Amino acid sequence: METRKVARAVILVAIGVALSPFTSIPIAVAKINPTQHFINVVSAILLGPWWATGIAMIIGILRNAMGTGTLLAFPGGMIGAFLAGFVYRFSHNMYLGALGEVIGTGVIGSVVSALIVAPMLMGKSMAMGALMVAFSGSTLLGSVIGILGLKLLERAGFADLK
Numbered sequence: 001m002e003t004r005k006v007a008r009a010v011i012l013v014a015i016g017v018a019l020s021p022f023t024s025i026p027i028a029v030a031k032i033n034p035t036q037h038f039i040n041v042v043s044a045i046l047l048g049p050w051w052a053t054g055i056a057m058i059i060g061i062l063r064n065a066m067g068t069g070t071l072l073a074f075p076g077g078m079i080g081a082f083l084a085g086f087v088y089r090f091s092h093n094m095y096l097g098a099l100g101e102v103i104g105t106g107v108i109g110s111v112v113s114a115l116i117v118a119p120m121l122m123g124k125s126m127a128m129g130a131l132m133v134a135f136s137g138s139t140l141l142g143s144v145i146g147i148l149g150l151k152l153l154e155r156a157g158f159a160d161l162k
Helices: 002-023 034-047 049-066 073-091 094-121 128-155
Strands: 025-027 030-032
Touching (some): 002 034, 025 128, 030 128, 049 073
Antiparallel strands (some): 025 030
């Protein structure tokens, strides 16, 4: 079973990294990426909160190395991924899991980014409201795509979602 999880994680990282140059949208000092949130929802529901957080971290590292991400990718991606997996683990409801992604990234991730990451690690000040709107739009779009992707995986027999 662990081999299957590792294989799924590798595939999700590859998709997230491969699509990042095409879906990275610069907004101020942030580069929002709906693909990250799509991957977060899928990985959180298929693999759980810790796997999803690790996948988001690896994608964030690789996006930064490629120049398609910023340090804001870490709180934006990892907090949303963890919360999506955590909520899904206890609710077994993919829609609530996706809502966890939206709250984790759009609200908590944007606050952490604006108050801690941008000023302390990037030396920039960010308007929290603007960052919240940008992160929320990105995560809403990515979460909807993630739910659609999970429905397709379920229909194809690759995911058993209750």
